[in-house]
Amino acid sequence: xxxxxxxxxxxxxxxxxxxxxxxxxxxxxxxxxxxxxxxxxxxxxxxxxxxxxxxxxxxxxxxxxxxxxxxxxxxxxxxxxxxxxxxxxxxxxxxxxxxxxxxxxxxxxxxxxxxxxxxxxxxxxxxxxxxxxxxxxxxxxxxxxxxxxxxxxxxxxxxxxxxxxxxxxxxxxxxxxxxxxxxxxxxxxxxxxxxxxxxxxxxxx
Amino acid sequence: xxxxxxxxxxxxxxxxxxxxxxxxxxxxxxxxxxxxxxxxxxxxxxxxxxxxxxxxxxxxxxxxxxxxxxxxxxxxxxxxxxxxxxxxxxxxxxxxxxxxxxxxxxxxxxxxxxxxxxxxxxxxxxxxxxxxxxxxxxxxxxxxxxxxxxxxxxxxxxxxxxxxxxxxxxxxxxxxxxxxxxxxxxxxxxxxxxxxxxxxxxxxx
Amino acid sequence: xxxxxxxxxxxxxxxxxxxxxxxxxxxxxxxxxxxxxxxxxxxxxxxxxxxxxxxxxxxxxxxxxxxxxxxxxxxxxxxxxxxxxxxxxxxxxxxxxxxxxxxxxxxxxxxxxxxxxxxxxxxxxxxxxxxxxxxxxxxxxxxxxxxxxxxxxxxxxxxxxxxxxxxxxxxxxxxxxxxxxxxxxxxxxxxxxxxxxxxxxxxxx
Numbered sequence: 001x002x003x004x005x006x007x008x009x010x011x012x013x014x015x016x017x018x019x020x021x022x023x024x025x026x027x028x029x030x031x032x033x034x035x036x037x038x039x040x041x042x043x044x045x046x047x048x049x050x051x052x053x054x055x056x057x058x059x060x061x062x063x064x065x066x067x068x069x070x071x072x073x074x075x076x077x078x079x080x081x082x083x084x085x086x087x088x089x090x091x092x093x094x095x096x097x098x099x100x101x102x103x104x105x106x107x108x109x110x111x112x113x114x115x116x117x118x119x120x121x122x123x124x125x126x127x128x129x130x131x132x133x134x135x136x137x138x139x140x141x142x143x144x145x146x147x148x149x150x151x152x153x154x155x156x157x158x159x160x161x162x163x164x165x166x167x168x169x170x171x172x173x174x175x176x177x178x179x180x181x182x183x184x185x186x187x188x189x190x191x192x193x194x195x196x197x198x199x200x201x202x203x204x205x
Numbered sequence: 206x207x208x209x210x211x212x213x214x215x216x217x218x219x220x221x222x223x224x225x226x227x228x229x230x231x232x233x234x235x236x237x238x239x240x241x242x243x244x245x246x247x248x249x250x251x252x253x254x255x256x257x258x259x260x261x262x263x264x265x266x267x268x269x270x271x272x273x274x275x276x277x278x279x280x281x282x283x284x285x286x287x288x289x290x291x292x293x294x295x296x297x298x299x300x301x302x303x304x305x306x307x308x309x310x311x312x313x314x315x316x317x318x319x320x321x322x323x324x325x326x327x328x329x330x331x332x333x334x335x336x337x338x339x340x341x342x343x344x345x346x347x348x349x350x351x352x353x354x355x356x357x358x359x360x361x362x363x364x365x366x367x368x369x370x371x372x373x374x375x376x377x378x379x380x381x382x383x384x385x386x387x388x389x390x391x392x393x394x395x396x397x398x399x400x401x402x403x404x405x406x407x408x409x410x
Numbered sequence: 411x412x413x414x415x416x417x418x419x420x421x422x423x424x425x426x427x428x429x430x431x432x433x434x435x436x437x438x439x440x441x442x443x444x445x446x447x448x449x450x451x452x453x454x455x456x457x458x459x460x461x462x463x464x465x466x467x468x469x470x471x472x473x474x475x476x477x478x479x480x481x482x483x484x485x486x487x488x489x490x491x492x493x494x495x496x497x498x499x500x501x502x503x504x505x506x507x508x509x510x511x512x513x514x515x516x517x518x519x520x521x522x523x524x525x526x527x528x529x530x531x532x533x534x535x536x537x538x539x540x541x542x543x544x545x546x547x548x549x550x551x552x553x554x555x556x557x558x559x560x561x562x563x564x565x566x567x568x569x570x571x572x573x574x575x576x577x578x579x580x581x582x583x584x585x586x587x588x589x590x591x592x593x594x595x596x597x598x599x600x601x602x603x604x605x606x607x608x609x610x611x612x613x614x615x
Contacts, residue, residue: 043571044567047567067272068474068536129283144354156252158245339482358448362559368454
């Protein structure tokens with residue numbers, strides 16, 4: 001069992017931020033694409049990009065008592081969301097052609113959020129089982145709000161292995177934490193499993 | 206006027222938990238049944254069971270500043286929700302045949318949540334009138350999120366005497382509190398009124 | 411640069427309340443009108459009036475950590491919402507005939523909320539850029555929940571210059587704050603711009 005070093009502690013604090021921002025960017029794109037498909041104007045697109053990119057993390061932060069949530073306290077989240085919204089809106093022909101690749105991006109975003117959500121919940125002293133569930137909530141929250149706002153049943157509730165992939169990935173992160181593995185290892189194992197499950201669901205589902 | 210004894214104080218703390226968990230179980234079943242009717246897979250069913258069973262209590266807890274909410278801090282809530290989801294999914298023919306009885310169970314759950322919500326809000330020093338409203342929110346929140354997630358107008362907003370029954374029950378709890386009645390008596394009176402109103406609405410409405 | 415006097419500080423605390431309550435009243439009317447159009451009964455109308463009138467402010471307060479939110483801690487909010495709901499329900503022929511004027515009222519409410527939201531976020535030490543975004547959230551939150559609850563895509567996401575008007579008004583408030591202008595001046599400039607943008611959108615849009 002490894003002693004937490006200075007470097008480990010730094011990783012513990014930087015890792016969730018990187019994962020969170022990566023997930024935010026990807027989900028903001030998915031929100032913006034849904035908004036464009038529903039013919040919203042640029043401001044509707046930006047609102048939906050922010051909602052899809054940040055609802056999961058904001059919900060997690062409110063539920064664990066981390067207030068104000070990172071997405072409010074830290075400008076990077078809305079910056080990343082706005083960037084994703086603008087790129088999607090003005091380059092829609094490009095993003096639209098890339099929508100199959102966006103599916104893969106979405107799987108990456110889900111993995112990032114599931115890991116980041118579980119790590120942050122653990123950091124705030126939440127029980128391991130609930131930390132895994134909060135990783136799942138972080139992963140699926142944005143997509144749920146995105147679909148509710150355009151009056152559709154959340155794809156997250158239907159899509160094969162979506163919530164399950166997030167929960168499995170977050171559970172691995174929590175288990176690795178209980179086994180005192182390095183958080184980087186936990187992130188790779190958990191995120192990898194989450195992505196692999198979505199990969200199989202998209203490829204063969 | 207009765208002095209708060211040790212036993213009374215114990216009741217004050219245990220009663221909301223029992224009522225909360227009972228309400229969670231019943232509403233989780235209603236969420237799972239809606240999910241099955243919309244042909245969601247087992248994970249969609251579990252997500253909707255958790256959402257329906259816990260959204261009311263989580264909303265109440267966030268609004269009164271009880272963070273993390275009980276449903277996050279205490280594993281029993283997600284355990285009870287998962288149990289309700291699994292039972293409903295794997296025994297759907299049975300639960301479906303019992304759906305009329307579920308209406309009655311739902312009335313019991315509403316009464317439980319209205320009472321528990323009002324009691325907990327009072328414990329947190331919320332103004333009595335708002336405590337009654339928070340009892341109503343606890344009662345109707347889960348059903349509202351359940352219906353929004355399957356893209357329907359919440360039945361709660363249409364059903365006869367639904368919000369009113371919850372508000373009336375919670376108001377009785379609050380009034381009994383102001384009259385220094387025993388919390389058990391308050392719960393019986395308030396819960397009884399809420400159930401009686403729904404009983405009449407279902408039977409003769 | 412002006413020193414904050416006793417009077418300025420009083421304005422800083424009273425102004426958000428007045429603006430918040432004015433915005434609540436107007437949006438509660440819009441919520442109640444939508445509820446009546448969907449043939450909800452009086453209790454559905456009151457729930458939707460409260461949701462539309464208070465969701466924006468409650469979201470803002472949860473996000474900035476002002477818990478319990480004003481709408482829960484202060485009875486005036488639910489009183490104003492209930493009044494708006496009752497007036498709309500029982501005088502629907504009148505309110506319906508006035509629905510064009512309600513559009514103007516709505517523009518006033520949006521201006522009130524955008525200003526109040528930005529001012530309160532600044533008071534709680536939120537970064538100026540996020541304070542402007544929170545002003546927008548305060549302005550559009552109620553209308554979004556109102557439409558989601560009747561299973562429609564939020565008009566806010568479609569309507570010309572809606573989110574933009576709120577954001578522009580809130581940005582002016584924040585800029586005026588950074589320039590140390592009197593909060594009353596900030597409110598007039600920001601609210602005026604927000605209203606003017608909506609005015610043009612309704613008139614010529």
